[in-house]
Amino acid sequence: MRVRRRGTSTAATAVLCGTLLLAACGPGGAGGAQGSPPARTADAPARLPVPRGAGSDVPDDFNGDGHRDLVLNDLVKKDSHADDAGIGIVYGGPHGLAPGARQLLTPKRRAAPTEGRLPAVFDAEEGCDLDGDGFTDLIVSTDPPYDGQGRPPVPLQVLFGSPAGLTGRAVRLTVPDRARFGNDWPDQPVCGDFDGDGSEDLVLHASGGRLSYLRGPFGRNGAPRAAGAPLASPGEVPAGPAADVDGDGSDDLVVRAAQGAGPASLVLGGPAGPVRTGTRLPAGVDVALGRFGRGTALDAAVGGAAETSLRYDLPTPAARAALTVPGTMLDAADFDGDGRDELVSSGSRLRVLRAGPAGLSGTGAVTLAPPAPGTTRVLAAGDFDGDGRADLVVRTHRGGTRDTVAVYRGSAEDLLGRRPAMTFSSSEFLSG
Secondary structure (H helix, E strand, O other), X not given: OOOOOEOOEOOOOOOOOOHHHHHHOOOOOOOOOOOOOOOOHHHOOOOOOOOOOOOOOOOOOOOXXXXXXXXXXXXXXXXXXXXXXXXXXXXXXXXXEEEEEEEEEOHHHHOOOEOOEOOOOOEEEEEEOOOOOOOOEEEEEOOOOOOOOOOOOOOEEEEOOOOOOOOOOOEEOOOOHHHOOOOOOOOOXXXXXXXXXXXXXXXXXXXXXXXXXXXXXXXXOOOOOEEOOOEEOOOOEEEEEEEOOOOOOOOEEEEEOOOOOEEEEEEEOOOOOOOEEEEEEEEEOEEEEEOOOOOOOOEEEEEOOOOEEEEEOOOOOOEEEEXXXXXXXXXXXXXXXXXXXXXXXXXXXXXXXXEEOOEEXXXXXXXXXXXXXXXXXXXXXXXXXXOOOOEEEEEEEEOOOEXXXXXXXXXXXXXXXXXXXXXXXXXXXXXX
């Protein structure tokens, strides 16, 4: 899961309106959100029960039923002065996302207190199965009390998945002092199996060109199996999602030198974790890893304000190219099921660049017209309906009280349907 953080966008199914899931179709149904009014609790569809699962290895499957779920930060509010509504979870099913099967996670009901105080901030950051029980867990960011003196407390908490989804209260993530460096907040988590032992680990921001590395599996108390001294790194801002770029069984990750636009590097995992600096990537705003079709290894796309730079066949690029397509925010997924990943750019426009045997090309790029006016960003790209093709979920917001979430279904014919298969609003969570 790649959750866009606040300030970037809102930190990856299609459901056809009708039959059992008719109640899940959002206000106005597909295409009906053009003139949607400000959020109202009454707009929420009838509630559906969260399906109970037995565990799975599907990404972002909090209830373990074998179907991918969706996380929503920055839910709309009843009015612009209202408090943050919390985190929304839309659960999936055999036909894709079902907004009626939804769950609202608020700090009052779900957060762990620090020094007797509940946080006001509750933002989803990462999702992975930290304890290895077959249910995805959600890592959230909070605002624990801090007087500005010395080392700040750990702001991250973990909500553990279960057969009924994310139902319990969070626990504070344990980051041992020996794994920290300097007096920065230990945040910006990235999940991955960086040592290749089959368990999910976490990499966090430290400071001074170092990363905190926590080895999984994690206990239900939020403590890692092991954590050593911070790792030296070509940067201190880890960026997800992680991927096994070189095929050695250990995940690798992108590390940025600093927040915002700038250079980045690929850091390779291994038995000791992510300690080997691989390819240095060009400066840019965002980085996406995918199999774009030029060779057999993973490739990198680095988005900039004027163009998107490509590095093929990582970790030692055999070829490079540039496309005159700006890439403020990038995502990669295989929308037509041919084994190659397309690239989504959601900067000034929402465009999908096709992949072919020679790599990515701007020729024949698909431009998606959002179903409502406003600022549009990608929420997720992944296979929600289980047909072997990725789907694209985007959110268009107009201030803090109106939004439309649109789901475009992957297609072998034209990558993505030119019209969303369904739309709904995060106002549905205002009813709880």
